[in-house]
Amino acid sequence: MLSCKEVSELVSESLDRRLTLRQKLNLWMHLAMCKLCTRFRKDIVYLDSQTRTLIHEAPGVMMDPKVELSSEAKTRIARKLTERN
């Protein structure tokens, strides 16, 4: 029987690699009986999928329109470009 800590490791790894059949069975057996780990799994999977979804669907959400390149920085960059051009 897997401990809750081991389950959390497998839940995370399942997002990065294919688990073995044995690991999958052990994982599902534990999850079927453990509410806390089921909740943990739901959160971790959602964290991953929602982050990816937001990046593709609403990249604007992540960007702050108030963020600007300072005029000093613009001058610095433009000078650098002029030197190379």
Next chain:
Amino acid sequence: MEAPVEKPHRALDPNEWVELHGDSLFQYAYSRLRNSDSAEEVVQETFVSALKHAGQFRGKGAEGAWLMGILKRKVVDHIRKSLRSGLQVDTSEGTDITEILYDEAGMWRPEYRRDDFRPLDSLEKEEFWRVLEKCLSGLPLRQANAFKLRTLEEQSTEEISKDLGITASTVWVLLHRARTRLANCMRSHW
């Protein structure tokens, strides 16, 4: 001396270029790197690289998208570099999150056995991002960078481990800690 670059249709005016695209490029870079100096550095690298390869650029209106494409790769490179240097100095991992959540037997500690936590999927989009960013900034650097490469930049574990010269299982451990910490932090942030 570098070989002269092939000029695109119209002469490039660096000042105009920076004025036109600087802010949107910087906004993207800042959203990923959360550091003004790093973001500026990456934007500069983007312009320099774009200038060098200006001959490859043909389309007129798509200049912004072309620059953004270069910028995105530069951002990934930057996160990789900082993850690599983080490995060298071996910055502190912080407290092992799993020791906080689980006892010696690997079972949930009593304080996490409550059922009044709101699940993450109850967060609105905007709030989800705001809280994620806040919690990301509180993560140990290596964990934050591993999470960013994997989830924001969508690199495979193999790519990350090959690039950094660490084993895949080290990457899994970093990601496991990062995700666990993030979920734990985000749950307690509204």
